[in-house]
Amino acid sequence: MYKKYVHGLKTLVPIENGIKVPYINFDNAATTPPLVSVMKRINDFSHFYSSIHRGTGYKSVISSLCYDNSRNIVLDFVKADPNHHVAIFVKNTTEAINKLSYRLKNEIKDGIVLSTYMEHHSNDLPWRYKYKVDYVEVDEKGRLSLDHLEYLLKKYKGKVKLVTVTGASNVTGYINPIHRIARLAHKYGSKIMVDGAQLVPHHPVNLKPIGHPEHIDYIAFSAHKMYAPFGIGVLIAPKSTFEEGYSENIGGGTVDIVTPKEVIWAPAPEKEEAGTPNIFGVVALVESIKLFNKLGMECISNYERDLTRYTLERLKEVPNIIIYDDGDIKNKVSIISFNIQGLHHGFVAAALSMEAGIGVRNGCFCAQPYIQKLLNISQEDMAAYKSNRQLPRPGAVRISYGIYNSFDEVNILVELLKHIGNNIEYYNKKYKSLAFY
Ligand SMILES: Cc1ncc(COP(=O)(O)O)c(C=O)c1O
Numbered sequence: 001m002y003k004k005y006v007h008g009l010k011t012l013v014p015i016e017n018g019i020k021v022p023y024i025n026f027d028n029a030a031t032t033p034p035l036v037s038v039m040k041r042i043n044d045f046s047h048f049y050s051s052i053h054r055g056t057g058y059k060s061v062i063s064s065l066c067y068d069n070s071r072n073i074v075l076d077f078v079k080a081d082p083n084h085h086v087a088i089f090v091k092n093t094t095e096a097i098n099k100l101s102y103r104l105k106n107e108i109k110d111g112i113v114l115s116t117y118m119e120h121h122s123n124d125l126p127w128r129y130k131y132k133v134d135y136v137e138v139d140e141k142g143r144l145s146l147d148h149l150e151y152l153l154k155k156y157k158g159k160v161k162l163v164t165v166t167g168a169s170n171v172t173g174y175i176n177p178i179h180r181i182a183r184l185a186h187k188y189g190s191k192i193m194v195d196g197a198q199l200v201p202h203h204p205v206n207l208k209p210i211g212h213p214e215h216i217d218y219i220a221f222s223a224h225k226m227y228a229p230f231g232i233g234v235l236i237a238p239k240s241t242f243e244e245g246y247s248e249n250i251g252g253g254t255v256d257i258v259t260p261k262e263v264i265w266a267p268a269p270e271k272e273e274a275g276t277p278n279i280f281g282v283v284a285l286v287e288s289i290k291l292f293n294k295l296g297m298e299c300i301s302n303y304e305r306d307l308t309r310y311t312l313e314r315l316k317e318v319p320n321i322i323i324y325d326d327g328d329i330k331n332k333v334s335i336i337s338f339n340i341q342g343l344h345h346g347f348v349a350a351a352l353s354m355e356a357g358i359g360v361r362n363g364c365f366c367a368q369p370y371i372q373k374l375l376n377i378s379q380e381d382m383a384a385y386k387s388n389r390q391l392p393r394p395g396a397v398r399i400s401y402g403i404y405n406s407f408d409e410v411n412i413l414v415e416l417l418k419h420i421g422n423n424i425e426y427y428n429k430k431y432k433s434l435a436f437y
Contacts, residue, residue: 001303002403005291006227007034009404013357021357024409028225029170029198029335029400030361034284035227041287042230042280052279053253067279070286071269077289078196078219079206080236088235088242088272089282093197094122096220096235097164099272100193101126102248103241104162107191111161114152114190117373118144118169118176121366123195127164135369136165141326142172142374146180153188160190167199167219171367171374171398172324173308173335175203179214186213196221201402202304202333204297207236223281227402228288232281242268249274300403304334307401307410311336314414319421324374324396334401337365337374340417342424345395347431348417352397356416358409363395371395 003009012020025033045066050059052067071087080087090096113127116136127133134156137148144165153160163185168175178194185192199205200221207216218241223232246265247254251274257264265271292300309329315321320341325332340348349362364371372382375394385391399413420427 001406002295002300003406005035005037005295006032006402006404007036007039009033015357016354024356024358024405024412026399026401026405026409026413027359027361028402028405029365029398031224031229032201032227032402033404034229035288035291037291038228038230038284038287042284045280045283049279052277063279066286067277067282070282073286073289074234075236077205077292078200078236079208080219081207081210084210084238085207085236086239086242086268088237088269089277090233090235090273091231091278092222092224092233093195093220094126094233096233097123097193097195098126099235099248100218100220100237100241101130103237103245103272105130106244107241108161112156112159114149114160114163116144116149116165117369118142118171118174119164119166119367119370120170120195120197121368122197123164123166123193124369127162136163138370138373142169142324142370143174143326143328144176146177146184149181150184150188153184153190158189160185160188162193163190164193164195166195166197167205168203168333168335169367169370170198170335171337171365171370171396172326173198173332173400174326174328175199175331175333177331178216179208182208182214182216186215191217193218193220197225198333198335201226203301223285223288226285226288226292228281228284230281230284231278232285234285239268242272247272247274251275253277295403301333303403304401304405305329305332307405307407308332308334308336310407311399311410311414314410315417317414318417320424321417321421335398336400337396337398339375339396340421340424343420343427344392344431345397346392347427348397348420350431350434351420351427352413352416356412358413358416361398361400363393365395365398 013023048062050063052064074087113131113133117138137145182192196219218237254271254274256266323338345362352358
């Protein structure tokens with residue numbers, strides 16, 4: 001529906017018979033192509049690009065204004081409060097969460113962080129190695145258990161300092177009820193951090209006013225999943241988070257006064273952004289936010305949901321398919337993971353690429369504990385994978401949509417999957433030699 005807004009969609013790619021076909025990108029959860037307007041803006045802005053903050057030349061002033069004004073645009077996009085919150089520019093969601101995990105060391109100290117079994121490794125490992133972490137369970141379909149969350153909050157009797165949870169799963173697309181989770185977390189004296197990598201590009205997000213029991217304290221997201229792939233990510237947090245101490249990265253740009261013996265740090269955000277910032281990345285993100293605002297996140301979310309609903313319906317025609325989905329389409333972003341019984345996920349992904357020019361992702365999607373739960377992988381199986389690293393690993397195939405994907409593209413996918421599902425022997429033989437594990 002929104003094809004005209006996205007750059008590079010006319011690219012043809014070769015498939016196995018040598019013919020070139022239009023590339024079908026169903027891997028938007030990993031990264032998205034840039035918008036046409038983003039590419040234009042990058043080009044236009046390049047004529048004014050210059051050093052920021054300490055330059056007094058005309059181009060420096062323009063560049064500084066673009067960079068500084070962008071913060072309020074980004075804050076407004078998720079309805080953060082500019083009096084309370086600050087937007088820190090980093091590389092991506094992973095860096096944002098690592099930064100936060102470092103900067104909360106005084107707040108959390110020897111308290112507990114609750115993560116979940118649904119998380120991307122980027123919202124698990126940064127906490128795991130700094131704090132005592134416990135994990136909220138998921139049910140057999142992979143939905144987060146709020147009962148278990150409350151059980152843990154009660155069990156730790158006020159010691160939980162942070163609940164850190166994904167806004168939407170990058171494996172199943174399940175949207176978590178972040179405001180209900182926030183209410184629970186706050187009730188038991190904890191704060192909440194939302195990994196917004198998969199939610200912010202596909203669904204309206206509103207952090208809610210400060211003081212509201214459902215308010216979100218921290219959020220992180222990546223521009224490269226928002227049609228602005230120029231190396232920028234965002235951490236939004238209360239300004240107070242950065243008052244004490246200093247950043248994990250220090251150097252130029254982070255200080256007010258430096259003498260041989262003393263450092264007086266600049267306030268956030270400068271204090272948290274060491275070195276020359278990624279101005280092009282920020283300019284690109286602002287341009288993509290402009291389009292999100294013009295189209296409306298509700299409309300985007302509805303369109304992608306229609307596409308997902310249609311896909312789920314049509315996938316029922318595919319023999320031997322297992323879909324990791326609980327049918328609650330209202331609480332899901334446009335991500336579907338599946339397997340074809342009897343075929344390695346790598347073979348399916350390779351077949352989609354080589355036979356129809358369809359780009360998907362396969363494997364565990366940096367969410368191994370979640371995949372282990374969804375696929376019911378036993379401890380014994382895990383022990384076998386650990387002792388023999390050559391064993392083909394478990395996983396799934398993932399399709400994920402963006403604003404520009406179409407129903408016609410879904411039809412091409414389904415027809416090929418039907419063929420694959422009906423000819424498992426053939427595909428096993430054909431792709432085994434390619435060893436796409
Ligand atoms: C839910 C989730 N969190 C975090 C990340 C990490 O994002 P990035 O690679 O942009 O740091 C991803 C990436 O796919 C993700 O899907």
